[in-house]
Ligand SMILES: Nc1nc2c(ncn2[C@@H]2O[C@H](COP(=O)(O)OP(=O)(O)OP(=O)(O)O)[C@@H](O)[C@H]2O)c(=O)[nH]1
């Protein structure tokens with residue numbers, strides 16, 4: 001946080017920031033402190049030399065030799081003892097006697113923080129289509145609920161991002177997890193490993209341990225998936241294919257916890273009942289708004305939203321989505337299916353182009369009713385991004401959208417600064433991300449989707465699918 005301006009100093013500004021008028025954004029506070037210490041020591045040294053020169057009488061003046069000056073301030077430092085204050089920050093406070101005050105560190109940092117004045121010209125953080133070259137800062141936002149089992153997957157994807165990690169701040173929001181779920185604790189431990197640069201090692205050891213326990217048994221449903229897809233997944237997670245910044249820590253990670261009272265279960269069938277969709281989506285909207293409001297900093301140019309449960313996603317997705325220079329843009333989201341169900345399926349039906357039929361339908365509904373896609377109750381006849389997909393289509397093709405899904409959204413930060421959000425109430429008969437798309441359109445922002453650029457959601461077998469698989473297994477056993 002103290003470094004908020006470090007990487008953006010080279011940006012142009014409209015205001016006359018120059019050495020001449022002395023108006024300069026402040027730098028990191030600890031740096032400043034060390035600088036002052038340096039100045040104090042050099043001043044003492046110069047004064048001592050001056051006094052010696054003026055009086056030419058060394059005996060009456062107390063002074064330090066050059067060697068003492070360069071040595072004595074570090075003599076009393078107990079590095080072992082100081083280590084515990086070093087979780088991510090260097091917190092050595094040294095006074096001009098060379099003494100280290102440990103117990104005051106917290107309050108002094110607070111004082112230093114309150115003594116700084118930061119300046120941001122918000123025109124500098126508009127977001128550019130070649131954001132990597134202009135060193136645009138990204139805020140990566142991930143909401144989580146009962147997500148413990150998918151944390152390793154999600155974090156591997158995070159590390160797989162080739163956008164410079166030093167330009168990415170990550171913020172997680174953990175809400176309403178059940179008693180037996182340890183999302184928060186696990187996320188905390190993994191995040192520390194991630195920032196230490198050894199998360200891939202930690203995950204690898206965990207996997208080896210699990211494989212030893214389960215003796216290499218795989219999930220039954222994998223036998224029924226398309227072998228090509230399974231092979232692609234295996235290749236994608238092969239450590240040999242990691243890019244060179246894979247283990248590089250991120251600029252920062254923040255974890256927030258807040259419960260909103262989600263009463264609906266996080267099981268697949270619970271989540272997909274039409275009656276609960278409206279309530280569920282509004283609660284998700286609240287969660288997303290809390291997350292943006294707490295984590296968006298003035299130096300962010302882009303915000304990238306990700307759900308936890310993605311299985312395959314190109315490492316350069318941020319750069320790819322950026323280059324269209326849309327205010328809001330989403331990829332296509334599909335999921336694999338067992339071969340007996342047709343191999344694959346459009347997953348995210350929340351990204352769509354509005355239709356006359358749906359506008360007519362909305363007129364017949366109550367003001368507070370929420371239309372949800374993919375349910376017989378609401379025949380909308382909209383064009384879904386999911387169904388426009390051609391596997392061999394041009395991944396650079398973009399179409400305008402009205403509603404969008406939340407699995408993977410890249411938006412310019414200014415969209416949120418201007419007040420767009422994820423409605424936790426019914427807005428134009430929609431809620432959450434679909435309402436966000438509609439709201440952005442109404443506010444004059446460009447909203448688009450890439451029909452032929454696809455990321456893959458994990459496949460979680462439904463109760464029906466599991467029963468079908470069990471039936472097939474029994475049949476196989478009978479035939480043996
Ligand atoms: N903070 C928070 N996160 C949630 C909540 N419900 C779901 N999530 C997370 O939000 C993301 C989307 O949740 P899903 O349940 O997958 O929502 P969905 O995408 O509409 O449903 P599926 O597409 O079926 O997965 C995931 O990363 C979840 O872990 C919630 O109540 N609070």
Ligand SMILES: *[C@@H]1O[C@H](CO)[C@@H](O)[C@H](O)[C@H]1NC(C)=O
Nearest residue numbers: 193196197198199201202205
């Ligand atoms: C990861 O790094 C931390 C801090 O350096 C260390 O405590 C931990 O043992 C390391 N874990 C592994 C598996 O290397």
Ligand SMILES: *[C@@H]1O[C@H](CO)[C@@H](O)[C@H](O)[C@H]1NC(C)=O
Nearest residue numbers: 160236311312313314315316
């Ligand atoms: C990681 O990124 C690479 C390069 O874009 C991609 O081929 C691979 O599929 C990604 N990994 C996963 C697990 O999606």
